[in-house]
Amino acid sequence: xxxxxxxxxxxxxxxxxxxxxxMWKNKRVSExxxxxxxxxxxxxxxxKSRKSLEVEPTxxxxxxxRHVDFKFMLEKMYCEFCNYKLSLDNIEEESRxxxxxxxxxxxxxxxxxxxxPTSRYQGGLxxxxxxxxxxxxxxxxxxxxxxxxxxxxxxILDVPKFTRSLFKKHERIVGKAIEAVAKESCxxxxxxxxxx
Ligand SMILES: [Zn+2]
Numbered sequence: 001x002x003x004x005x006x007x008x009x010x011x012x013x014x015x016x017x018x019x020x021x022x023m024w025k026n027k028r029v030s031e032x033x034x035x036x037x038x039x040x041x042x043x044x045x046x047x048k049s050r051k052s053l054e055v056e057p058t059x060x061x062x063x064x065x066r067h068v069d070f071k072f073m074l075e076k077m078y079c080e081f082c083n084y085k086l087s088l089d090n091i092e093e094e095s096r097x098x099x100x101x102x103x104x105x106x107x108x109x110x111x112x113x114x115x116x117p118t119s120r121y122q123g124g125l126x127x128x129x130x131x132x133x134x135x136x137x138x139x140x141x142x143x144x145x146x147x148x149x150x151x152x153x154x155x156i157l158d159v160p161k162f163t164r165s166l167f168k169k170h171e172r173i174v175g176k177a178i179e180a181v182a183k184e185s186c187x188x189x190x191x192x193x194x195x196x
Contacts, residue, residue, distance in 0.1 A: 025109075037109075040082050044111025062091055064158045067099040067132050069119040077105075081112035097121075098162045098170070099154075100130025129173070136162070137170035141178070 022034035029037070077086045086105045092113060093104040101118045102125075121128040140150050147167045154162060 040110040044081070044107065044109075062094045062101075062103070064160055066101060066118060066159070069132075072120055073116060073118055076116045078114075079107035079110060079112055080114040082107060082110045084109035086114060086116065096160060097128060097130055098133040098166050099136055099159065100128070100132050102128075129170075133162075133166065133170045134174050137167060137174045138178075140167075141171065141174060 020031065022029050022031050024034055024037045078084065079086060084107050086107060088103075088105070090106045090108060091103050092106055095102040095104070099119075100121060103116045103118065104113050105116055106113050115125070117128075117130075119130060119132050121130045123129045136150065140146070145153070147162075147164045150167065151162060151164075154160075
């Protein structure tokens, strides 16, 4: 956009009747909305330098293949501050946990950075447990794979590294669940035996 066009975009203009016309992003808005947008934009600019998010982001560009739950993610693709639709073009950082990620996306409208998860997770933002990681560990247990095999398999697919410690953590989570189910079915079988 040319400088002249930019000037016309967000300016307060005066028409022939000398009434003020408020323009924001090429749209005529009320004075109240104009002032609100200016305020939001200023807050967004302030947030640009602020690292307020609880999860420590790993500083690398989003490259390679990711596991994404599109339906889930699209529902989260709105600015946390002004609810404006977010764009994948504006990803600034990624915090990855195995096969799940948080994408840090800047709002085009107010410049606030929102955190968008790529799939469902349990627990808080400081220590999120992505369901996909537990499913991966479950799949590995069922097929008799260890971390090394899973890691090799994923790297051929160009999926980033799933650390050994995180993999083991999910193996433990899934292992406990398998144990509980096995115990329950044992108890049920015992109960049926005593009834018959
Ligand atoms: Zn926004």
